[in-house]
Amino acid sequence: MSEITKQKIPCPKCGKLIDIDVWDSIDIPYEMEQKEKVLHNTFFKQTCPECQFSFPLAYKCLYNDMEQKYLIWLAPRLEEEEKAEIAEYNDKLKTDNRLRLAQGGYTYRVVRNDNELREKVLIFDEGLDDRYIETMKLVYVPAFKKNIAKDSKILGLYFDKKSSGEGYQWVLIFDNKPPVIADINMDIYEDMKEKLKDLVEEKTGEGFVQISAPWAMDIMTSRIDGTKPQAQ
Template identity: 30%
Template sequence: MSKNHNEIIKCPECGTEGDFKVWESINTKDDPELKDLVRSGELFMWKCPKCGNNCIVFYPTYYHQPDAKALIHYIPDAPAMAISFMKELTHDPYDEKIKLEKGCRKRVVTDMNSFREKLLILDHEYDDRIIELQKLFLIAELKKSEPDKIIEQVYFNKEKDGTVNFAIKLQGEQWGRAEFSSGNYSHIAKTFKVALAADDEVIIDTDWALAILEKQM
């Protein structure tokens, strides 16, 4: 179920206060219009009614997309309790009568870029665990070919023309691009099939990928 409440926001520019709707829980089956508003970032934007200043408001939320069997909890600086709760969760976070779909993929993300990336991966019907492993191998290849460059982050990315690739953030606020290979994706999926079948983690990131790789070796 979707759940929201209003909070008072103060503009950091002029100090004017105004209402802001905080979505504690988003269910795209109940409110399909929220699906695009989450992806555009509109649900996290507030515009000052006086000076027109646009502010990004970061707040925790559960994003549930039943048709994709996915539940993502965006919570900045996630405490251990939130992670444990997510692992054990079998129902809607706000209604025990609403059971999660069989095989529902549960994830916890702690920053907005990772949240948006998970949604993009979801839209392309990929497995974020395989994507994360693919990024790990990509980083290893780049370090071999361009050892002088320091890679800070890699994101699954979609261009304006609809094609997907990996966006690479380098030290010094520089950005690059690398090809997304469906062949590599399929190979990794096959290689790590057993390990992934036994995995039940909810935070899927670089540390998770390194741990899976170590188990495989």
């Protein structure tokens, strides 16, 4: 079960020290309330009681869905210490038979922020494969860049479910304007699965892996070049 510790941090606006709860993990199905907070982008949101300023504060945390069998390691900094922890866990998966048996069939991912965590949870809840979602983004990004103002920068592109519950959409986050919504053509997803399956499987290493834009770009570059990728 999750361990929760109390910490004090300064409010980035007024400087007052505020108390926060830091969770080492979110264990599903035991903490469904926390899952809902993750999906609504409120789990890592803090509010200063002095000035009422609200701000996101992501920290190292493990999201463990024991029903759907996936583990997501949130590592905001992903510095040498965290990389070493991840590498150590991956090595343990290869050598510890008890761990391999207990977590057989699990999918392992590394994410850097709360938006990425939310996106992965949504994707897996929908029974989709995040590797093809990530490669599919590369098809859409050039068109998005053509249609945005020159003084705007895309900070993030995230998969989302439509509020109607029918179909999916992209959410584009910008540096200087509100988010923009765009429909997703899932035929492209199915096409990616058919054409990239072997390459994607070869490129997906064992244990925790970061399936992100650079990973997807490497997949597409390898396909264009006709080179055989090395699993990371």
